[in-house]
Amino acid sequence: MTDRTSRRAFLKHGFAAGATASIAGTARAQSADPLITEVQPWAQEFGDGVDATPYGLPIRFEGDVIRRNVEWLTADTVSSINFTPIHALDGTITPQGCAFERHHSGAIELAKDDYRLMINGLVDRPLVFTYADLERFPRENHVYFCECAANSGMEWAGAQLNGAQFTHGMIHNMEYTGVPLRSLLEEAGLDAAGDLKDKWVFVEGADASSNGRSIPMEKALDDVLVAFKANGEALRKEHGYPVRLVVPGWEGNMWVKWIRRIEVTDGPVESREETSKYTDTLEDGTSRKWTWAMDAKSVVTSPSPQAPIAHGAGPLVITGLAWSGRGAITRVDVSKDGGMTWETARLARPGEKMALTRFYLDTTWDGQEMMLQSRAMDDTGYVQPTKTQLREVRGLNSIYHNNGIQTWLVRANGEAENVEVS
Amino acid sequence: MSRFLKSATLVAMLATVAVPGLAQGLGLGRPALPEEIAAWNHDIDPSGADLPTGAGSVMEGEEIFAERCASCHGDFAEGIGNWPKLAGGRGTLDRDDPLKTVGSYWPHLTTAFDYIRRSMPYGNAGTLTDDEVYAITAYILYSNDLVDGEFELSDQNLMDVEMPNAGGFIVDDRAKTEYALWQGEPCMENCKDAPVKVTMRAMVLDVTPQDEDAEPQAPSAGVVKATATQEAPAEEAPAEEAPAAAAFDAELAKAGEKVFRKCKSCHQIGAGAKNRSGPLLNGVVGRAAAAVDGFKYSRAMTSAAGEGLIWNEAELSSFLAAPKSYMKGTRMSFRGLNKQEDLTAVIEYLKSAGD
Numbered sequence: 200m201t202d203r204t205s206r207r208a209f210l211k212h213g214f215a216a217g218a219t220a221s222i223a224g225t226a227r228a229q230s231a232d233p234l235i236t237e238v239q240p241w242a243q244e245f246g247d248g249v250d251a252t253p254y255g256l257p258i259r260f261e262g263d264v265i266r267r268n269v270e271w272l273t274a275d276t277v278s279s280i281n282f283t284p285i286h287a288l289d290g291t292i293t294p295q296g297c298a299f300e301r302h303h304s305g306a307i308e309l310a311k312d313d314y315r316l317m318i319n320g321l322v323d324r325p326l327v328f329t330y331a332d333l334e335r336f337p338r339e340n341h342v343y344f345c346e347c348a349a350n351s352g353m354e355w356a357g358a359q360l361n362g363a364q365f366t367h368g369m370i371h372n373m374e375y376t377g378v379p380l381r382s383l384l385e386e387a388g389l390d391a392a393g394d395l396k397d398k399w400v401f402v403e404g405a406d407a408s409s410n411g412r413s414i415p416m417e418k419a420l421d422d423v424l425v426a427f428k429a430n431g432e433a434l435r436k437e438h439g440y441p442v443r444l445v446v447p448g449w450e451g452n453m454w455v456k457w458i459r460r461i462e463v464t465d466g467p468v469e470s471r472e473e474t475s476k477y478t479d480t481l482e483d484g485t486s487r488k489w490t491w492a493m494d495a496k497s498v499v500t501s502p503s504p505q506a507p508i509a510h511g512a513g514p515l516v517i518t519g520l521a522w523s524g525r526g527a528i529t530r531v532d533v534s535k536d537g538g539m540t541w542e543t544a545r546l547a548r549p550g551e552k553m554a555l556t557r558f559y560l561d562t563t564w565d566g567q568e569m570m571l572q573s574r575a576m577d578d579t580g581y582v583q584p585t586k587t588q589l590r591e592v593r594g595l596n597s598i599y600h601n602n603g604i605q606t607w608l609v610r611a612n613g614e615a616e617n618v619e620v621s
Numbered sequence: 622m623s624r625f626l627k628s629a630t631l632v633a634m635l636a637t638v639a640v641p642g643l644a645q646g647l648g649l650g651r652p653a654l655p656e657e658i659a660a661w662n663h664d665i666d667p668s669g670a671d672l673p674t675g676a677g678s679v680m681e682g683e684e685i686f687a688e689r690c691a692s693c694h695g696d697f698a699e700g701i702g703n704w705p706k707l708a709g710g711r712g713t714l715d716r717d718d719p720l721k722t723v724g725s726y727w728p729h730l731t732t733a734f735d736y737i738r739r740s741m742p743y744g745n746a747g748t749l750t751d752d753e754v755y756a757i758t759a760y761i762l763y764s765n766d767l768v769d770g771e772f773e774l775s776d777q778n779l780m781d782v783e784m785p786n787a788g789g790f791i792v793d794d795r796a797k798t799e800y801a802l803w804q805g806e807p808c809m810e811n812c813k814d815a816p817v818k819v820t821m822r823a824m825v826l827d828v829t830p831q832d833e834d835a836e837p838q839a840p841s842a843g844v845v846k847a848t849a850t851q852e853a854p855a856e857e858a859p860a861e862e863a864p865a866a867a868a869f870d871a872e873l874a875k876a877g878e879k880v881f882r883k884c885k886s887c888h889q890i891g892a893g894a895k896n897r898s899g900p901l902l903n904g905v906v907g908r909a910a911a912a913v914d915g916f917k918y919s920r921a922m923t924s925a926a927g928e929g930l931i932w933n934e935a936e937l938s939s940f941l942a943a944p945k946s947y948m949k950g951t952r953m954s955f956r957g958l959n960k961q962e963d964l965t966a967v968i969e970y971l972k973s974a975g976d
Binding site: 230258267268269271272273274275276278303304317318319320324325326327328329331335336349357358359360361362365385386387388401407408409411459460462464466467468469471474475480482483484485486487488489490491492494498504532533536537538539540541545570571574576579580581582583588592595596608616617619620621 | 646647649650651652653657658661662664665666667668682693702703704714715717718721723727728729732733735736739740743744747748790791792793794795798799800802803804805807808809810811812813814815817818819820821823824826828829830832847897898916960966
């Protein structure tokens with residue numbers, strides 16, 4: 200059943216035609232291409248006028264580049280997650296419209312005029328800001344990835360979901376515009392907090408879940424942003440419009456959406472989201488808490504199960520994404536033989552701190568089976584571990600923070616499958 | 622406009638005056654009032670210092686739980702379907718698939734109190750009184766065999782309850798246990814024993830969602846069409862479809878759609894509707910009770926259906942006015958619609974969203 204389904208999907212991509220073309224190589228085409236020799240309607244008639252699409256969506260041919268949900272994962276879509284179609288994207292910036300969503304009680308509609316942000320607790324002056332107030336603070340622009348702590352979480356016990364979108368799609372990468380949290384805290388005054396070393400901020404959203412999280416003051420004063428724009432435009436409703444928190448390099452659950460309150464406290468609140476969830480259970484039954492940083496990780500996005508090779512042997516671009524929540528990606532290696540031998544890939548641009556890095560391996564495929572892997576390294580010297588190495592330390596019940604090396608088995612016919620290897 | 626200018630000037634003046642007093646601030650924002658802080662500052666940390674005054678017993682909790690929580694979490698906090706299980710699981714944390722519940726996993730009882738008070742019942746957050754929160758928390762403790770049936774929980778004794786897994790957490794130790802190991806120049810050649818073998822395949826499990834459509838471009842076209850037809854009926858459809866739906870009142874249905882917001886956290890209706898914590902409601906008016914495939918109805922609902930209950934307007938109206946008294950044992954945790962006009966309107970809406 201599965202084989203048949205994927206075969207259909209695969210044939211759809213036109214492997215047969217591609218294979219013929221590549222065998223023909225540079226030889227003369229058999230007959231003239233009517234797309235060239237015959238006048239096509241788009242070359243004859245008018246296209247749309249400038250008033251056709253005041254705000255544009257991708258052309259309909261790209262209608263399969265969408266977020267997808269895995270229904271059996273959760274009880275209800277209002278407390279669930281969907282996945283970024285990373286297998287179909289290139290570059291590093293994730294368009295907002297297909298950037299994964301994670302809600303705990305649904306994406307709420309909160310107007311800028313109704314927006315209030317309170318700062319209270321151990322501050323000199325508890326304050327309330329409107330949206331307009333936030334726009335009067337000096338603001339910054341930064342590109343950061345946001346990865347759910349549970350990304351790849353379904354793969355702890357073994358290869359399960361067949362597609363990079365599903366195994367690694369709880370991630371997006373955007374350019375944020377916002378005000379440093381530090382500026383707002385300083386506006387409220389931190390003298391009342393005394394020694395800042397052991398202080399925390401508790402952040403919560405305006406939605407019913409409120410999704411409260413505690414963040415140590417050191418991080419709060421370092422690089423956390425109170426953001427209102429992403430990729431140049433307003434945040435989307437599903438990403439926290441009008442204002443969300445951006446906590447660079449740390450698990451997505453802390454990036455509180457619709458942020459409405461920031462409280463300076465003298466300890467963590469130990470909310471539901473930082474005790475019963477987002478804690479990582481080890482083999483002996485004890486659990487790690489405060490595992491905030493997302494470790495270095497990478498994945499080949501193409502070829503992959505949803506992006507099979509459709510052109511047969513010959514020139515092939517292997518590409519993927521790498522990131523680290525503890526710094527910048529310095530190198531990505533790719534293996535075609537399941538980790539036996541490795542080649543260093545080309546980074547499209549030098550890695551940037553806590554942002555996605557695109558890598559390419561421009562290669563020639565011999566048409567034989569491949570076991571494709573990628574391995575990221577960051578500027579702390581950390582090397583992305585294998586799944587086996589991770590399991591040796593953590594067991595199988597960790598749920599969160601699975602950054603093990605992914606393997607795609609690419610067959611001679613170009614189809615790819617999520618597998619694990621010896 | 623002049624008023625705006627005046628107040629703007631005033632604000633500007635105040636800001637100028639205020640600035641020297643502020644460390645390095647810009648004078649933006651305004652002071653948060655004590656009653657505003659009180660309205661939002663609800664978090665309760667493990668010290669328990671901010672617990673509100675109040676009390677609630679296991680027995681009170683059982684009743685509230687049955688009405689407000691059991692439709693998702695089960696009568697005994699055992700959880701229904703994929704909804705969280707709140708009880709059981711002690712001794713499973715070091716096994717395969719540990720069961721993490723309030724009793725087996727949560728380190729602090731303050732967390733449960735905080736979360737229930739802040740975010741429950743699901744879809745109707747923040748509507749419980751503090752006493753009700755104490756009672757529900759007490760019942761969850763009871764469901765986990767942590768207190769007996771006579772127990773009453775209050776701000777005075779909450780901190781005395783010992784949570785079984787309180788000592789089960791360690792602070793992130795990856796720096797020592799992982800970062801130290803996975804460092805340095807990695808292997809590039811002959812890195813493992815040949816030959817490398819496939820040890821597990823995702824296709825064997827077959828749990829990956831498949832797109833139904835054959836053509837990649839279909840979804841976006843479909844979405845556009847669906848939106849267009851959804852918006853149309855309010856203005857045009859009723860007139861055209863008048864013969865088919867003689868008794869149908871579009872205005873009333875529109876009012877009913879607003880009332881239906883109260884139902885939405887559990888029920889879906891219309892194209893693509895699915896069962897959630899309540900069954901999908903397409904075509905419910907005039908249909909037999911408990912007739913939606915794949916929905917697990919309460920025993921009360923199934924037996925009423927067995928006795929021939931049909932959801933005609935009169936029955937629906939009595940049910941929705943007071944679900945629990947109309948049908949003892951229904952899982953529907955809704956309290957009921959008080960106003961007759963709301964009842965009529967929502968039923969009209971249910972009709973309009975036919976099948």
